[in-house]
Amino acid sequence: MAMFLQLLFTGMGIGAVYALVSLGFVLLICAANIVNFAQGDFAMLGAYLLVLGLNVFSLPYPVAIVLTILLMAIFGVLFAGATYWPLRFRGALPVIISTIGAQIFLENIVLYLYGPVPQVLPGVFNSPGFTVGGVFMDSQYLTILATASLLVLLQYLVFEKTLLGKKIQATNQDKEMASLLGIPVVFMILLTFAYSAALGAVAGVLVGPILFVSVGMGGSIALKAFAANIIGGYGSIPGAIVGGLLLGVAETFGAAYISVPYKDAFAFLIVLAFLAVRPQGLFGEKVAEKA
Amino acid sequence: MSLTRRTALVGTALAAATPLRFARAxxxxxxxxxxxxxxxxxxxxxxxxxxxxxxxxxxxxxxxxxxxxxxxxxxxxxxxxxxxxxxxxxxxxxxxxxxxxxxxxxxxxxxxxxxxxxxxxxxxxxxxxxxxxxxxxxxxxxxxxxNDNYSSKVMANFGIDTLKKKKWAVVYATDAFGTGGMKALVDNLGKLGVKPVLVQGAADQTADFTPVVLAVKQANPDILASYVTFENDVAIFARQLRQLGVTIPWVGSASVTNTATGQLAGPAMWGVYGVTDFDKKxxxxxxxxxxxxxxxxxxxxxxxxxxxxxxxxxxxxxxxxxxxxxxxxxxxxxxxxxxxxxxxxxxxFDQNGDGLHGYNIVQNKKGTWAFDKRIDFAS
Missing domain, CATH: 3.40.50.2300 (Response regulator)
Known part of the structure; x- marks a missing residue:
C-alpha cells in the first residue's frame, strides 16, 4: 500500500508539471489556433532566469520568483511579436513552424550563454520533505501540487467570474464577433501569450529543483504535455489538467508495475489508444466535418 | 565601370583574404x-x-x-x-x-x-x-x-571480498554502455558465485526514478551496483534513493565520480564508492x-x-x-x-586495441573523492 501511495504521489507531482505546460499549450491553441513548440522552452527559460536571479544577483527567493514570472510574461509578448504576429494571416502551419525555429534558437542561445553543465536550483523549502506512513512526501512535489491547484482555481475564477476572463473567452471563441463587440482582440491575444509564457515559467521554476536546470529540460516535458493535451481533449482547459495528471500517474505506475525502461512508451501508447478509440479526448467535443 | 561602394568592399576583402590563404597553405x-x-x-x-x-x-x-x-x-x-x-x-x-x-x-x-x-x-x-x-x-x-570487463571485475571483487556483500542489486541504463556494463557485472558476479537479487534497467533521461528505487527496496539487497550513463540521471537517482530511505553501500561506474554528478547531487552521493579510470592520486x-x-x-x-x-x-x-x-x-x-x-x-595495447586494463576505487567523503586503491589486471 505504501508503495502504491508513493507512486501515486510522485506520479501526481510529475503530472501536475505536465498539466501546467499543457495548460499553456491549450490557451494558445484557443487564442491563436497555433501549437507552440517552444512551450517547453518557456519552462526552461523560467528556470534559468530563476538561477540567474538567485545565484548571480543573489535576490531573495520570493523576489526572484516574482521577477522571473513577470519577465517571462513580457517575454511571452515579445515571443508573440516575433513568431505569431508577422504570420498571423498565413494560417496555422507557418506559425507552428516559426515556433519550432524559436525553440531551436532559444535552446542554442541559452546553451551559448550558460554552457552545457546543468545548474542546481534550490527548492522553495529547505527541508527535502517528510515521511507519512511509509510514504515520502517530497517538499518540492508538494509545492508543485499546491501551486498547480491554486493556479487552476485562480484561472477558473478569472475566466468565469471577471469581465477580463469573459473577454478572453469571447476572443478565443470567435475573433470577428469579439471585435465587433468592441473587445480589443489583439490585446487579448497578447495577454494570452503573456499568461502562457508565465505558466511555462511557473512549471520550470517548480520542476527545476527536481530535474535540475538544463537546456534540454523543456523538450521532454513539452512532448508529454502535448500528449496530455490530446488525452484530455485538444484545446480543452479541464482536459489539459486531467490529461496531465493522468499521464504522470499512468507512466509512473506503468514503470513500476510493468517495465521501467519502457516508461516513456506508456505515455504514447495511451495517446495512440485515445486517438484510435476516442479521438476527441476526455473533454473534447466531437468536431463535425464542415461542409 | 564605376567604383561603387560594394565593389570596393569586395575588392578590399579579396585583397585581405589572398595573403591569408597563402599563409594557411x-x-x-x-x-x-x-x-x-x-x-x-x-x-x-x-x-x-x-x-x-x-x-x-x-x-x-x-x-x-x-x-x-x-x-x-x-x-x-x-x-x-x-x-x-x-x-x-x-x-x-x-x-x-x-x-x-x-x-x-x-x-x-x-x-x-x-x-x-x-x-x-x-x-x-x-x-x-x-x-x-x-x-x-x-x-x-x-x-x-x-573497458567494463575490468570495471565490473573490480566492482564485483571489491563488493564481495572487501565489503563482504552477497545480495546484489544492479541498476543500469538501457543504452549500449549500461547494458554492456550490466552484462559484464552479472557475468563477473556469477564467476564469484553470486546471482543478483535484482537487475533493473531504466532509460536514459528518466525524469523520475521512484519506480526503480521502490524495486530496489522490495528486492532488499545489501549492496547496490550501478551502470548509469548520464550525470543528471545519477544525481536524480541518488537523491530519490536517499529520500526513500535506501542506505546500503553503493558501488557505481565512473559516472558517479564525474564532477557534474557531485555538483548536482550534493550530500546524496556521500559515502558512495566509484570505480573510475581517472583519479588524481x-x-x-x-x-x-x-x-x-x-x-x-x-x-x-x-x-x-x-x-x-x-x-x-x-x-x-x-x-x-x-x-x-x-x-x-x-x-x-x-x-x-x-x-x-x-x-x-x-x-x-593488447591485440584488441585496448590500452588500459585496470580501475581505481574511490569513495565520496563529504563531497571529495578519496582514493582507495588501484586494481590492474594482466590484460
Whole structure:
C-alpha cells in the first residue's frame, strides 16, 4: 500500500508539471489556433532566469520568483511579436513552424550563454520533505501540487467570474464577433501569450529543483504535455489538467508495475489508444466535418 | 565601370583574404578529426573533452608537433545522438584530410559509427567502455579508457571480498554502455558465485526514478551496483534513493565520480564508492594533469577530459614513431606502445586495441573523492 501511495504521489507531482505546460499549450491553441513548440522552452527559460536571479544577483527567493514570472510574461509578448504576429494571416502551419525555429534558437542561445553543465536550483523549502506512513512526501512535489491547484482555481475564477476572463473567452471563441463587440482582440491575444509564457515559467521554476536546470529540460516535458493535451481533449482547459495528471500517474505506475525502461512508451501508447478509440479526448467535443 | 561602394568592399576583402590563404597553405597541419557532443544531453562532456584536447595539442605542438607540422583537431558535433555521431563522422571522413580520428566517450555512439570506421580504415581513439566495441573484429578502434570487463571485475571483487556483500542489486541504463556494463557485472558476479537479487534497467533521461528505487527496496539487497550513463540521471537517482530511505553501500561506474554528478547531487552521493579510470592520486602523471587542468580551466579534471588528452598524445606519439601518416603504419605504432604512462594509467595495447586494463576505487567523503586503491589486471 505504501508503495502504491508513493507512486501515486510522485506520479501526481510529475503530472501536475505536465498539466501546467499543457495548460499553456491549450490557451494558445484557443487564442491563436497555433501549437507552440517552444512551450517547453518557456519552462526552461523560467528556470534559468530563476538561477540567474538567485545565484548571480543573489535576490531573495520570493523576489526572484516574482521577477522571473513577470519577465517571462513580457517575454511571452515579445515571443508573440516575433513568431505569431508577422504570420498571423498565413494560417496555422507557418506559425507552428516559426515556433519550432524559436525553440531551436532559444535552446542554442541559452546553451551559448550558460554552457552545457546543468545548474542546481534550490527548492522553495529547505527541508527535502517528510515521511507519512511509509510514504515520502517530497517538499518540492508538494509545492508543485499546491501551486498547480491554486493556479487552476485562480484561472477558473478569472475566466468565469471577471469581465477580463469573459473577454478572453469571447476572443478565443470567435475573433470577428469579439471585435465587433468592441473587445480589443489583439490585446487579448497578447495577454494570452503573456499568461502562457508565465505558466511555462511557473512549471520550470517548480520542476527545476527536481530535474535540475538544463537546456534540454523543456523538450521532454513539452512532448508529454502535448500528449496530455490530446488525452484530455485538444484545446480543452479541464482536459489539459486531467490529461496531465493522468499521464504522470499512468507512466509512473506503468514503470513500476510493468517495465521501467519502457516508461516513456506508456505515455504514447495511451495517446495512440485515445486517438484510435476516442479521438476527441476526455473533454473534447466531437468536431463535425464542415461542409 | 564605376567604383561603387560594394565593389570596393569586395575588392578590399579579396585583397585581405589572398595573403591569408597563402599563409594557411604554408602552415599546413596534420589533422585529427573528432566527433564531440557540443549539443544535447552530454554537452558538458563535450566541454571537458575540448579542454583536455586543447591541453594535449598545446603540449604536442610546443614540443614540435608531429612530423615537423602542427597537430590540429577538427571537430564535428555529434549532438549526443547516434544519427548525429554518424553524420558528424561522415562529414569528417568526407573532408579527406584527417589522418586519424577521435570518437565518443559514449559506447552507443561508438557502436553507431563502427561500420563507417571500418570503411574509413583509419585509427579512431574511443572512450566508450562497452567491452564489445573492441572485441567485435573492427581493427581501427583504440580505447584510451579501460573497458567494463575490468570495471565490473573490480566492482564485483571489491563488493564481495572487501565489503563482504552477497545480495546484489544492479541498476543500469538501457543504452549500449549500461547494458554492456550490466552484462559484464552479472557475468563477473556469477564467476564469484553470486546471482543478483535484482537487475533493473531504466532509460536514459528518466525524469523520475521512484519506480526503480521502490524495486530496489522490495528486492532488499545489501549492496547496490550501478551502470548509469548520464550525470543528471545519477544525481536524480541518488537523491530519490536517499529520500526513500535506501542506505546500503553503493558501488557505481565512473559516472558517479564525474564532477557534474557531485555538483548536482550534493550530500546524496556521500559515502558512495566509484570505480573510475581517472583519479588524481592514482599516479604522478594523473596528479600533474589534474593540477594543470585546474589551473587552466578552474575545474576539477575527470575521465571525460583525461581520455582524449591521452588519446591525442598517443596518436601524436604513434604518428611520430611511424614517421608516416599511413593508416596501417599508425595502427602498428599504436599497437607497439608498451608502458606509456598516461593520465588514465599505464598503456599497454593488447591485440584488441585496448590500452588500459585496470580501475581505481574511490569513495565520496563529504563531497571529495578519496582514493582507495588501484586494481590492474594482466590484460
Amino acid at each position: 604554408a602552415e599546413a597541419t596534420i589533422k585529427i578529426g573528432g566527433i564531440v557532443p557540443l549539443t544535447g544531453p552530454a554537452a558538458e562532456t563535450g566541454k571537458f573533452m575540448h579542454n583536455g584536447a586543447t591541453m594535449a595539442l598545446e603540449e604536442i605542438n610546443a614540443k614540435g608537433g608531429v612530423l615537423g607540422k602542427k597537430l590540429e583537431w577538427v571537430v564535428e558535433d555529434d549532438a549526443t545522438t547516434n544519427p548525429g555521431a554518424v553524420l558528424g563522422f561522415s562529414r569528417l571522413v568526407s573532408r579527406g584530410d584527417c589522418v586519424a580520428y577521435t570518437g565518443s566517450i559514449r559506447s552507443t555512439q561508438v557502436n553507431a559509427i563502427s561500420p563507417d570506421v571500418e570503411k574509413a580504415g583509419k585509427p579512431v581513439i574511443i572512450g566508450g567502455t562497452d567491452p564489445a566495441l573492441t572485441h567485435s573484429g573492427n581493427p581501427w578502434f583504440f580505447r584510451t579508457r579501460p 592514482a599516479s604522478p602523471e594523473a596528479a600533474a594533469y589534474y593540477t594543470a587542468y585546474e589551473k587552466r580551466f578552474h575545474l576539477a579534471a575527470d575521465n571525460q577530459s583525461a581520455w582524449i588528452y591521452d588519446g591525442l598524445h598517443i596518436l601524436a606519439m604513434a604518428i611520430n614513431e611511424a614517421k608516416s601518416t599511413d593508416a596501417q603504419k599508425i595502427r602498428a605504432a599504436i599497437m607497439a606502445i608498451k608502458g606509456y604512462k598516461g593520465t588514465e594509467g599505464t598503456y599497454n
